Structure formats: C-alpha cells, structure tokens
Amino acid sequence: xxxxxxxxxxxxxxxxxxxxxxxxxxxxxxxxxxxxxxxxxxxxxxxxxxxxxxxxxxxxxxxxxxxxxxxxxxxxxxxxxxxxxxxxxxxxxxxxxxxxxxxxxxxxxxxxxxxxxxxxxxxxxxxxxxxxxxxxxxxxxxxxxxxxxxxxxxxxxxxxxxxxxxxxxxxxxxxxxxxxxxxxxxxxxxxxxxxxxxxxxxxxxxxxxxxxxxxxxxxxxxxxxxxxxxxxxxxxxxxxxxxxxxxxxxxxxxxxxxxxxxxxxxxxxxxxxxxxxxxxxxxxxxxxxxxxxxxxxxxxxxxxxxxxxxxxxxxxxxxxxxxxxx
Numbered sequence: 001x002x003x004x005x006x007x008x009x010x011x012x013x014x015x016x017x018x019x020x021x022x023x024x025x026x027x028x029x030x031x032x033x034x035x036x037x038x039x040x041x042x043x044x045x046x047x048x049x050x051x052x053x054x055x056x057x058x059x060x061x062x063x064x065x066x067x068x069x070x071x072x073x074x075x076x077x078x079x080x081x082x083x084x085x086x087x088x089x090x091x092x093x094x095x096x097x098x099x100x101x102x103x104x105x106x107x108x109x110x111x112x113x114x115x116x117x118x119x120x121x122x123x124x125x126x127x128x129x130x131x132x133x134x135x136x137x138x139x140x141x142x143x144x145x146x147x148x149x150x151x152x153x154x155x156x157x158x159x160x161x162x163x164x165x166x167x168x169x170x171x172x173x174x175x176x177x178x179x180x181x182x183x184x185x186x187x188x189x190x191x192x193x194x195x196x197x198x199x200x201x202x203x204x205x206x207x208x209x210x211x212x213x214x215x216x217x218x219x220x221x222x223x224x225x226x227x228x229x230x231x232x233x234x235x236x237x238x239x240x241x242x243x244x245x246x247x248x249x250x251x252x253x254x255x256x257x258x259x260x261x262x263x264x265x266x267x268x269x270x271x272x273x274x275x276x277x278x279x280x281x282x283x284x285x286x287x288x289x290x291x292x293x294x295x296x297x298x299x300x301x302x303x304x305x306x307x308x309x310x311x312x313x314x315x316x317x318x319x320x321x322x323x324x325x326x
Contacts (some may be wrong), residue, residue: 002099004098006021006097007020008060011058015308018050018062025099029074031104034072034073035071036099037326040096041064041065041323042324044313045124046062060093060094061093062096063093064124067110068085070086080104085116085119086107087110087116087119090267096303114289126284128267129158129284129293130280132265137237139166142168143213144167144209145158146214146215149172150172150178150185151319152217160292160293161292178192189205210229211229211231213237214226214234214235218242219245220246223238227253231258235262236260239265296321297323298321
C-alpha cells in the first residue's frame with residue numbers, strides 16, 4: 001500500500017492549522033486512478049477553504065490543483081492509462097499531497113510541450129481565465145478591459161489573453177514593482193490601486209473611457225470602485241475575494257451607475273461535466289502551446305513549507321504563480 005504525505009486540517013483558521021501527516025493510501029476504487037504527484041498549484045481558494053471563508057467538511061485536505069503521473073487504475077477506467085501525465089483542478093480539496101486517488105472523470109491529459117509544472121500552476125488559474133474571456137464576457141477586439149490584481153497568477157493570464165483577443169487592457173496592482181510587472185506582460189496601462197486616487201488615475205489613463213468588463217478578484221477593497229469604472233450596460237465579473245468578501249449590494253446601485261451587470265462565476269460550475277472540463281482545458285493548452293498566454297512562477301515552496309507559502313500569499317508578498325513540490 002502506498003504511503004502518502006498529505007496536508008490535513010482538523011479545524012479552519014490561520015495557516016498554522018495545516019498539518020503534514022503520513023497516511024496509507026488505499027488502491028484506487030472504481031472510476032479512480034492513483035497519482036504520484038509531481039507539481040502542485042496554489043490558489044487563493046485554498047486560503048478561503050483553510051481559513052473558514054468557505055466552509056468545508058472537517059477533517060479536510062487542502063489544495064485544488066496538481067499534476068502527476070498515473071501509477072494505478074481502478075475498475076471501469078477506460079480513457080486513462082498507467083504512465084499518462086495528467087492534471088486536475090476540480091477534483092475536490094486535497095491536492096497538497098505526494099500521492100492521491102482521483103476520479104478519472106476529473107482528469108485531463110497533459111499534451112506534449114506542456115510541462116507538469118505548467119499544468120499544475122495553469123489548470124485552475126488558466127481555466128478560470130479561459131471562461132472569463134470566452135464565456136463570462138467574450139472579449140471582442142477594441143474592448144476596454146480592467147483586470148484587478150493583474151500581477152497575480154490569474155491576472156497575468158487575463159492580461160495576456162485579453163491582449164491576444166484584441167482588447168485594450170488596464171491592469172491594477174499593489175505597489176510599484178507589481179505595476180511595472182503588469183506593463184512588462186503587455187497591459188496598455190497599469191495603475192497602483194494602493195493610491196488613494198487610483199480610480200481617477202485609471203480614468204485619466206483611458207481618457208475617461210470606462211470598461212466593457214472589469215475582472216475583479218480582490219473583492220471588498222475594489223468592488224464598489226469597479227462599478228464606478230464600468231461603462232453603461234457593462235459587466236463586473238467578481239471571481240475572488242483576496243481582500244475579503246463583498247458586502248450585500250443594493251441592486252438599485254446598478255441602475256444608478258448605468259444599468260450594470262454583475263456576476264460571480266466559478267470554475268466549478270463551468271467545469272461541472274467531464275466534457276466541459278476537457279473542452280476548456282484543450283482551449284487552454286492550445287493557448288499555451290501557441291505562446292498566447294503564460295505566467296511566471298514567482299515563488300516555489302516544498303510541501304514541508306506549506307505554512308510559509310500561505311503566509312506569503314496572504315501578505316501579498318509574491319508575484320505570479322506559487323508552485324508547491326511534494
């Protein structure tokens with residue numbers, strides 16, 4: 001029987017609630033495969049599930065995306081083989097592990113030309129970006145787009161993909177180094193949202209033009225200002241809450257600010273079926289292979305240092321993606 005090192009929480013709270021333990025991993029059950037994980041991605045949803053912002057059944061694993069090699073198959077698995085390189089992002093919490101049993105229906109094969117590390121850090125972030133630019137708001141050439149937290153993992157992908165689709169992109173980020181990075185990856189304008197006049201700075205950069213869509217993963221600190229920066233009949237796509245959850249919204253405010261639309265999309269709905277999951281992943285991998293999108297791995301942590309990884313992310317002390325290795 002395989003012994004796996006996994007991160008487990010018995011209660012939700014600060015980073016210190018995460019414990020690294022050894023467990024015996026049973027053989028994969030029907031419809032499952034057993035993975036030897038080679039690379040693990042980090043996402044803010046991991047913090048939300050660990051902290052209690054999102055409630056999870058306890059005890060629980062942590063982490064949502066990883067890549068690895070198939071080591072064993074359970075019964076009734078027909079489309080995955082031993083030795084395949086695969087990745088996942090919607091298989092449920094528990095990706096912080098050296099090995100894991102995963103439902104085959106939640107896996108996508110990693111094509112040649114895409115590394116395990118790329119797949120691990122791209123799956124959740126890249127597929128989130130994919131539905132945001134192709135489904136939540138299908139970007140058209142000339143659209144003015146605002147991307148908050150544009151120096152982060154999803155933010156960098158959004159900037160690059162939106163530019164490839166012909167958008168004019170304004171990226172916001174916290175601090176001069178991150179602002180410089182946003183410009184380096186191709187944004188037309190970059191604004192420091194720690195400035196007290198950052199909204200005015202965005203409008204000055206665009207000549208007063210407001211956005212067709214604002215992609216907001218920051219939440220509490222930016223959401224109401226996002227409404228101020230959205231053109232009439234435009235959309236605010238709130239897909240995260242790095243600064244905390246948004247307070248209840250008076251819908252009359254949407255009318256007052258120009259008959260705006262607001263949505264709270266989630267990858268877990270967009271990839272609810274195996275067909276939808278693999279369709280989105282195929283589009284993502286094609287974009288990676290074509291060089292349309294990319295994201296820098298800004299920090300690397302061993303599984304043993306997972307507490308430090310979460311602390312660095314909560315302090316917003318990293319840029320780009322965080323990679324965890326078993």
